[in-house]
Structures are given as C-alpha cells and as structure tokens.
Amino acid sequence: MMKRLSRLHIRLVTGFVIGLCLVWIGGCLSVGTPQVDSAESALQALEQSVLPQLNAETQVVPDEVAVRYAVDTVEAPLPKLEDFPLYGAQPGEGGVYIEIFSSSEKANFERQNERWLVEVADAFNASNATVGSGQPIRVGIRKIASGAAARLLIAKAAQPVGYSPSNDLWVQMIKSQNVNAQVVAPRLVANTAGWVIPASVYQQLSAQGTVTFEQLLNAIASGQISVAYPNPYASSTALNLLYTLYWRAAGHQAAGGQLTAAEIASPQVNSVFEQFQSQVLITTPTTLDLQELFLRDQSKLQAFPLEYQNYLALKQLPGFEDTEFIPFGIPHNNPLVGFDWNTPEQKEALQKFSTFALSEPMQSLAQQQGFTVTDYVKNNEGPPIPSGEVLLAAQSNWKLQKDSGRTVYMTMVIDTSGSMEGEPLSALKEGLRIAAQQINPGNHIGLVTFDDKPVNRLPLGSFDKQQHQRFLATVEQLQANGGTAMYDGVMVGLGDLLKQQQQDPNGRYYLLLLTDGEVNRGYTFDAAKDIMAYSNVRFYPIAYGNVNEQELDAIASLRESTVQVGTPENVQDLFKNLFQINL
Amino acid sequence: MKPTPNLIRTLGLGWLAYLLVGFALSQTGGGNKIQVVIDRSYCAPTSWQQVADEYAQLYRQHQQKQLTIESVTLVNDLGEEILRVPPSAEEIAGLNTFGLPGRDRIDAIVQASPDAKVLSCQP
Numbered sequence: 144m145m146k147r148l149s150r151l152h153i154r155l156v157t158g159f160v161i162g163l164c165l166v167w168i169g170g171c172l173s174v175g176t177p178q179v180d181s182a183e184s185a186l187q188a189l190e191q192s193v194l195p196q197l198n199a200e201t202q203v204v205p206d207e208v209a210v211r212y213a214v215d216t217v218e219a220p221l222p223k224l225e226d227f228p229l230y231g232a233q234p235g236e237g238g239v240y241i242e243i244f245s246s247s248e249k250a251n252f253e254r255q256n257e258r259w260l261v262e263v264a265d266a267f268n269a270s271n272a273t274v275g276s277g278q279p280i281r282v283g284i285r286k287i288a289s290g291a292a293a294r295l296l297i298a299k300a301a302q303p304v305g306y307s308p309s310n311d312l313w314v315q316m317i318k319s320q321n322v323n324a325q326v327v328a329p330r331l332v333a334n335t336a337g338w339v340i341p342a343s344v345y346q347q348l349s350a351q352g353t354v355t356f357e358q359l360l361n362a363i364a365s366g367q368i369s370v371a372y373p374n375p376y377a378s379s380t381a382l383n384l385l386y387t388l389y390w391r392a393a394g395h396q397a398a399g400g401q402l403t404a405a406e407i408a409s410p411q412v413n414s415v416f417e418q419f420q421s422q423v424l425i426t427t428p429t430t431l432d433l434q435e436l437f438l439r440d441q442s443k444l445q446a447f448p449l450e451y452q453n454y455l456a457l458k459q460l461p462g463f464e465d466t467e468f469i470p471f472g473i474p475h476n477n478p479l480v481g482f483d484w485n486t487p488e489q490k491e492a493l494q495k496f497s498t499f500a501l502s503e504p505m506q507s508l509a510q511q512q513g514f515t516v517t518d519y520v521k522n523n524e525g526p527p528i529p530s531g532e533v534l535l536a537a538q539s540n541w542k543l544q545k546d547s548g549r550t551v552y553m554t555m556v557i558d559t560s561g562s563m564e565g566e567p568l569s570a571l572k573e574g575l576r577i578a579a580q581q582i583n584p585g586n587h588i589g590l591v592t593f594d595d596k597p598v599n600r601l602p603l604g605s606f607d608k609q610q611h612q613r614f615l616a617t618v619e620q621l622q623a624n625g626g627t628a629m630y631d632g633v634m635v636g637l638g639d640l641l642k643q644q645q646q647d648p649n650g651r652y653y654l655l656l657l658t659d660g661e662v663n664r665g666y667t668f669d670a671a672k673d674i675m676a677y678s679n680v681r682f683y684p685i686a687y688g689n690v691n692e693q694e695l696d697a698i699a700s701l702r703e704s705t706v707q708v709g710t711p712e713n714v715q716d717l718f719k720n721l722f723q724i725n726l
Numbered sequence: 727m728k729p730t731p732n733l734i735r736t737l738g739l740g741w742l743a744y745l746l747v748g749f750a751l752s753q754t755g756g757g758n759k760i761q762v763v764i765d766r767s768y769c770a771p772t773s774w775q776q777v778a779d780e781y782a783q784l785y786r787q788h789q790q791k792q793l794t795i796e797s798v799t800l801v802n803d804l805g806e807e808i809l810r811v812p813p814s815a816e817e818i819a820g821l822n823t824f825g826l827p828g829r830d831r832i833d834a835i836v837q838a839s840p841d842a843k844v845l846s847c848q849p
Contacts, residue, residue: 361805364824394803394826414768414824415804421822 179673186641188674189634197665199635201599206609209616214608217615219577219719221300222291226712228252231264232281239274239492242283243305244296246379248452249332249477249514250286256456256512259332260284260307260500263508267499280492289313290377296322302482304489305496307331309379309450310475311528312386319531324480328497332506332514334475335451336380337468339437344368344445345467356471357391359446364418370446371424371433371703374724375541378430380448383472385537388419390526402529404536413544420547425681425703426724428717432705438462443703450475452513470519473528477514542723543583550650551586551726552603552643554636556629557621558658558687559592564623567659567687570711575618578718582606582726589639590617593632594625595664603639606726629658630666633675640680652680653725656698657709659688668694676701683721685709759794760784761839764818765846767802767827773847774823780845782815799835803828806835823847 177188230252234240243260251257264282272280287295289308295301297320306324308314314324338359348354348362362368375381386402392415393406406412424444427433433447434457449457451470457463479500481493499505519525555575559568582588588610589603601617604610633656640652662668668691675682681702684695687709695706709717762784764777788795795812802825827848836842 357804361802361807364804365800365807391804392825410770411768411824411826414822418822418824 179677182641182644182677182679185637185674185677186645189638189641193634193666193674194638197631197634198596199599199631200596203600203602204613204616204620206613209609209612212612212615212619214579214611214615217577217580219580220715221295221298222287222716224285224295224301227285227287227291229283229285230258230261231283232268233283236281238279238281239488240281240283241304241489241492241496242285243307243479243493243496244287244292244301244303245284245307246289246292246309246477247286248309248334248450249307249512250284252286256452259509259512259514261286263500263505264496266505267496270499272495272499274488274491274495276488278488280495282492282496288377289379290382293317302484304485305479305481305493307477307479309334309477310336310383310473311478312379312382312473312534314478314480315528315531316534317531319535323483325483326478327481327493328479328501330474330476331479331497331500332477332509333516333520334477334514335470335517335519336383336448336472336475337451337454337470337519338370338446339449339454339457339463339466339468340368340446341441342465342467345469354467354469356387356469357396359469360388360391360415360419363422363446364415366418366422368445369422369424369443370419371427371436371444372448373427373430373433374720376538376723377428377720379475380430380450382534382538383475384448385541386529386534387472387526388416389537389540390529392416395526399527401527402533404533407533407536407540413540416540416544417547420545426545427705428707428720428724434463435705436703439700439703451515451517455513455515470517471525473525474520545724546583546586546651550647551583551653552589552640552647552650553587553653553655553726554589554591554603554640555655556591556593556632556636556657558594558627558629558632558660559621559623559625560594560627560660561624562660562688566711568621568623570714571657571687572618572621574715574718576615577715578722579611579614581719581722582611586726587643588614588726589636590614591632591636591639592621593628593635594623596625596628597632597635597665599635599639603643626664627658627660627662628665629656629662630668630671631664632656633671634666637674637678637680641678644679652678653683654680655683655685655721656695657685657687658690658695661689661691662694668697672697672701683707683725685714685717687714758841759796761796761835761842762798762812763832763835763842763844764798764800764821765802765827765832765844765848766800766821766823767825767846767848769823769847774821775819777845777847778815778819778821781818784843785812785815785818788812801828801831801835802826803831806831 177192179185179188245260248257249260252261261284264284267282293313293316296317318324345354348358373381375385389407390402392412393402436444454468479497584606586606587603588606590601592598592600601613636654681704682698683704684698684706686695686706699706707717787793798809798812800807804825
C-alpha cells in the first residue's frame with residue numbers, strides 16, 4: 144500500500160510539474176501584449192514589451208547630406224485637365240465649340256440627380272442652335288471642382304469659354320488674381336449652404352426661437368456642439384462657412400457691411416474663430432467623409448455643412464431622416480461667367496446657351512434634381528459677396544490659426560515593401576515632397592517605413608528649414624524591397640508619438656499610414672489594436688493597393704477618421720489635402 | 727396628566743408659527759438676490775482678471791449667504807447663456823472670452839432687471 148501511495152504521489156507531482164511547464168512555455172510563445180486599458184498602459188506596453196521585441200532599425204540621413212536639399216523650389220504641379228471628364232460635345236466636332244468648366248454637383252454624369260448641366264448641354268446640342276453667322280453651336284461640359292478650376296484659370300493653364308462654379312466666391316477669387324471674368328448669368332440654378340444637425344440638437348436650440356446660424360455659432364463657440372467641415376481651400380461650402388463666420392464675428396450682420404482683411408486678424412474676430420475651432424472634431428478632405436463620420440456616431444459629431452441639394456438626397460437615407468438644415472452664407476447661385484479671351488462668336492454662343500439653360504423646361508429639370516430657391520435665398524438673408532483678397536486672407540488665417548495654438552505631431556508610416564517598386568513608390572515620393580510645402584512651421588513630423596521590418600527614418604522633429612531638408616532627403620532615399628510588417632511600423636511610429644504626448648499632452652497626435660498590401664510579417668491587428676485604441680492618436684489610413692479594407696476601416700474608426708483610397712495618380716493631391724488640413 | 731384641548735391648540739399653533747417663520751427665512755435667506763450679467767466678449771487676459779476678481783467677491787458673498795446669486799448670464803453679441811447654478815470663481819476666471827460686446831443684449835437685461843450686476847472689461 145505504501146508503494147502504491149508513493150507511485151500515485153509521483154504521478155501526481157509529475158503531472159503537476161508538466162502542466163506548469165506547459166503553461167510557462169505557452170506564455171513565452173505568446174505574441175500578445177500585456178493588458179492595455181489606458182494611454183499610460185499603452186505606452187508602457189509599447190516601451191517594455193513591444194518595441195524591445197521588434198527588429199526595428201534606425202536609418203537617418205546625415206545632416207551633411209540633408210543640407211544640400213533646397214526647400215523653396217518645390218512647386219505643386221497644377222491639376223491635369225485631362226483628369227477631369229468632358230461631357231456633351233467634344234472639340235473638333237465643327238461649328239462654334241464652347242467648353243464650360245462646371246462644379247461637380249451639376250455636372251456629375253454618373254449620378255442621376257447631379258448632372259443637370261450635362262443634360263442641358265445635351266438638349267441644347269440636340270436643338271441645333273446656331274450663332275448669327277449660321278454656324279452650329281456645340282457645348283461641352285467639363286466636370287471640375289470649383290477650386291481646382293480656379294487654380295487652372297489663375298495660372299492661365301486653361302482657357303475655357305465659360306466657368307460655372309458653385310458660388311460667387313470663386314469668381315471673386317479669380318478676379319482678384321487678374322482673370323477678367325464677365326457675368327453671363329448671375330444664377331443658373333439655386334442652391335443653399337447650411338448646417339446639418341440632428342433634430343434633437345435643433346430642439347434644444349429652438350427653445351430660444353428659430354435656430355439661426357448665429358445661434359448655432361454661439362452654441363458651438365460656447366462648447367455645446369462639436370462640428371466638422373471639409374477643406375476650405377477646396378470646398379465651396381467650407382469656404383462660404385469660413386467667410387460667413389468671420390463676417391458675423393466682425394459684427395456686420397446689423398448693417399450688412401463688408402468684411403475686411405484687417406478684421407479677420409483682429410482679436411475680437413479671431414477669438415470667435417478660435418473658440419469655433421476648439422469644437423471642430425476634424426477637417427476632412429471631402430464632404431463624403433463628413434457624412435460617414437456623422438452616421439458613425441452622432442454623439443461625437445453633431446453638425447456638418449452641406450449644400451441643400453445634397454441634403455434633400457441625404458435625408459432619404461437611413462440615419463439622416465431625423466435631421467434639420469440651418470442655412471448660412473451667400474447663396475450658391477452657380478453663376479455662369481465668360482472671359483475676355485472669348486471670340487465674339489463664342490460670346491454669342493455662351494449667351495445663347497445661358498438663355499436656354501434659364502428657360503422654363505430646363506429650370507424645371509433643375510428643380511427635379513434638388514436645385515430649389517429656399518426661403519433663405521428668397522429673403523436675401525445672407526452676407527454680401529466679399530472681395531477675392533478678403534477670401535484669400537480668410538483662407539490664410541484659417542491655415543495659420545486652425546490648431547488654436549496646439550502643436551500638431553504627425554508620424555508618417557509608409558509601406559516600402561517590394562510591391563511598391565516603380566510607379567507606386569515614385570508617385571508617393573513626389574507627393575510627399577510637394578505636400579511638405581503645406582506644413583506649418585512649428586508642427587512636428589516624423590517618418591517610419593516598413594517592409595520586412597520597421598525602420599525609423601526621421602525622428603519626430605519641429606518643422607523648420609532643417610527638418611524640411613531632412614524630410615526631403617529621407618523621402619528621396621526610400622526604396623522598395625521585402626515584405627509587409629505594417630503593424631510593426633505602426634508600433635514604432637506610435638512609440639515616438641506616445642513619448643511626445645507625455646511632454647505635450649495638449650498637442651494633436653496623428654499617424655498617417657499608407658500601405659499597398661496585406662500584413663505578412665510581425666504584429667497582427669489583433670495584437671496591436673488595444674495599444675492603437677488607447678493611444679489617443681488619430682490614424683489616417685491610405686489604402687494604396689490590394690489591402691485588408693476591413694482592418695483599415697477598423698483603424699480609421701478608432702478615432703474620427705476615414706480611409707482614403709490612394710493611387711499613383713491621386714496620391715499627390717491626397718497628401719497635399721491631408722497636410723493642408725492637418726499640419 | 728392628560729393634555730387639554732387648549733394645550734394641544736397652543737402647542738400646535740406655536741409649531742405652525744415656527745415652521746412658517748423658518749420657511750420665510752429660507753426664502754429670503756442670504757439677503758439680497760442678484761442677477762449677474764457677465765460680458766464675455768473678447769477681453770485680454772490681464773483685463774479679464776479684473777472681471778474674475780469682481781465675480782469672485784460676489785461669489786464669496788453668495789457662499790457666505792450675504793447675498794444670493796440667482797443666475798449668471800454670459801453675454802456677447804452672438805448670444806446669451808443663462809447659468810441657473812452660479813459657476814465657481816475659478817470657472818469664471820478660466821472662461822474663454824470671444825467676439826464683440828453684446829451691448830444691446832446687456833441693455834435689455836438691465837432694463838428688465840434694473841438690479842442686475844454687470845461685469846465687463848470693456849470701457
């Protein structure tokens with residue numbers, strides 16, 4: 144019996160020891176990270192568990208090399224005209240050909256309710272209208288965003304016969320830059336800019352009466368409502384919003400006076416802008432991003448600007464039914480202007496086209512596509528149209544003051560795996576080089592690349608001439624090779640940002656992540672997600688190829704962001720936009 | 727000894743009077759009641775300190791029941807925000823000021839409540 148007992152003991156003890164060993168081995172083999180449930184524990188996990196395990200390298204371009212790079216000769220190329228689709232008649236069809244640059248909401252042939260001007264052109268071309276000499280008139284409509292068209296006109300890189308932006312602000316901008324535009328039709332179709340807000344927020348505000356722009360502005364500036372809006376360098380609605388905010392802050396609503404550039408810079412007006420900006424969740428590249436963010440979480444984003452025509456369509460969609468629209472600013476009149484380079488026959492043709500577009504059947508078609516004269520427009524409630532100089536001053540002030548005195552820290556985490564070889568990488572490099580012009584001095588940038596392993600290429604540093612040179616030199620030397628250890632790269636990028644957060648908790652922290660493929664090395668999303676979630680860093684993912692969309696969407700959703708789709712053709716604009724609004 | 731109806735009546739009336747006086751005191755409590763109007767139009771930080779100090783004094787008196795701040799209204803030319811619970815002196819000291827003065831709004835409030843105390847850094 145004693146023998147049996149001791150055999151039993153031995154078996155029990157042996158089993159226990161084997162079990163312990165297995166648990167210990169399992170723990171050692173685990174690629175996971177310690178429990179993360181706060182920003183502090185995220186940094187701790189990064190520094191103590193994650194980063195020591197990564198095979199990260201540091202390859203920094205020496206300053207003696209970087210100093211050779213010139214920072215003031217990088218000019219942003221103009222958009223290429225051929226990138227913007229041309230509908231209706233094509234050049235070379237004979238007769239008097241007129242091409243009109245038109246904003247997207249009335250020249251988007253792909254969408255049924257956004258192609259009014261194209262349909263008008265088709266109808267006009269079918270009518271075989273002629274000029275006085277008997278030659279037929281042929282009309283082409285080029286869909287091009289108002290801001291992009293303005294850039295081409297100001298640079299004299301294009302000479303269309305007509306230009307129809309969303310609103311008169313762009314006409315004023317080009318006039319201020321010596322483009323002599325003559326009004327052919329002050330309004331082709333009516334539209335209105337306004338805020339979209341949840342009905343519940345509207346009800347709270349309406350306790351004091353009808354909700355006006357002024358009331359909403361006060362609620363925003365007082366910290367009651369958070370907002371988002373698109374890039375005021377590119378969006379007609381955002382530019383209108385910016386102008387209207389400054390105009391109202393300057394107190395011109397009583398007498399309807401003109402805003403001046405000096406007033407924009409005054410402490411009284413700037414203080415309103417600063418307060419407003421403190422409530423801005425994000426400035427997005429496009430209005431579509433705003434809609435996605437609004438749907439995602441209305442407790443975080445309570446108001447965003449939109450044109451009324453878009454709003455009518457949006458209200459039909461789930462999630463937007465319970466919203467209200469608060470108009471602001473100058474009407475979006477979609478004017479039509481001609482130029483002094485037009486020949487007399489082109490001028491005549493443009494005038495005839497304008498008359499046709501304003502005819503009752505064409506205006507009825509416009510109404511069907513959501514272009515309506517709202518009460519706000521009928522009552523002439525908006526501010527006066529400002530000069531181009533004031534608008535340029537408004538944009539400049541926005542760029543300088545948009546961060547309300549907070550420093551922005553952005554680390555770019557860039558895929559340099561083998562599949563990036565060739566055009567993808569060279570377009571990306573060119574895009575980064577050009578976009579760097581958009582970075583405000585004093586903000587901080589860094590750059591990490593990843594292929595088989597993460598490489599720290601440019602430590603986070605204040606963007607002065609030296610950091611700019613280092614950035615250009617670093618970008619120049621990027622090469623493609625190897626696999627895709629994306630999350631390893633993200634962890635290295637986050638390490639720099641979280642360390643900086645300890646020193647400047649008031650800063651804004653961003654990580655731009657560009658990848659062209661799926662992760663095949665190192666950390667996985669599941670292993671990294673808690674650190675990312677608790678980092679207080681906003682991620683800007685760019686899908687630059689065949690990526691795991693679900694994962695990138697999940698990364699963007701951690702904080703108020705959306706995935707941007709990049710291609711070698713658009714990556715330059717993408718970077719420029721992102722740097723312009725964030726850095 | 728059994729309480730007589732007279733005794734009960736006297737005691738009851740006495741308690742009732744006591745309760746009524748107590749209630750009246752609680753309503754009149756801290757002496758004067760005032761409405762405070764704070765001009766939150768843009769003010770340089772050094773000038774705002776003066777406004778904050780004035781409010782701090784009023785708030786101390788409110789806490790010591792020497793007066794009662796019924797409400798605090800923050801005003802500029804964009805609008806008004808009425809705070810039914812008086813903010814602390816620190817909250818007012820840390821308030822962000824913005825925009826132009828709302829003189830018309832302040833005048834309207836003072837017209838409706840002549841005893842309103844207006845605090846402003848504007849001349």
